Amino acid sequence: MNPMNGETPPTLQRDDRGTVAIVTMNRPAKLNALSNEMIAALMEMLDSIELDAAVRVIVITGAGRAFSAGADIAGFQRHLEAGPAEAVAHFMRPGHQMTRRVESFPKPISYEWHGGGQELRPSR
Numbered sequence: 001m002n003p004m005n006g007e008t009p010p011t012l013q014r015d016d017r018g019t020v021a022i023v024t025m026n027r028p029a030k031l032n033a034l035s036n037e038m039i040a041a042l043m044e045m046l047d048s049i050e051l052d053a054a055v056r057v058i059v060i061t062g063a064g065r066a067f068s069a070g071a072d073i074a075g076f077q078r079h080l081e082a083g084p085a086e087a088v089a090h091f092m093r094p095g096h097q098m099t100r101r102v103e104s105f106p107k108p109i110s111y112e113w114h115g116g117g118q119e120l121r122p123s124r
Contacts, residue, residue, distance in 0.1 A: 011038045012045055014062075019056040021049050028064025032094060033072035036090065039098045046101055057107075061112035 006013070010120040013024045023045060025032040032038075049055050062068050073080075102109060 005055065010041070011035070014045060016055065019054065021052070021055045023049075023058060023059045023060045025068055026061045027058070028062075028066075030072065031066040031069035032062040032064065032069075033069045033075070034098075035072040035075045036094055043098060043101055045071075046105060050059045050106060056107060058107060058109045058110060060109060062114070065114070067111070067113050090111045 001081075007028070009026055011026055013026050013114040015022045015024070025038060025042075027033060027035070027038065046058075049058060076087075079086045
């Protein structure tokens with residue numbers, strides 16, 4: 001929480017610098033672990049950037065000491081415990097959709113790596 005105004009900071013921040021959109025995952029206390037909230041925010045941001053003709057390149061980075069710890073296992077624990085169908089619907093499927101979106105994105109995406117987190121790393 002932001003002690004100044006009581007608001008929770010956004011899980012993603014965007015800073016456009018000329019033709020480059022810098023997208024910062026902003027959950028440093030959780031090492032930027034990918035929750036469903038962050039995955040949805042990233043998908044929404046990619047949709048917005050895709051339509052923004054002024055942006056030609058994206059750089060994704062993470063706030064704090066790690067790029068990303070990977071999937072937020074603690075956040076998905078209840079789905080994993082509920083069984084395979086729940087795990088697929090609420091844990092695996094959103095992550096796979098995000099990975100496919102990043103891999104097929106029409107604009108170049110670069111990463112500022114530090115720490116772990118390979119979920120967003122492109123296969124090409």
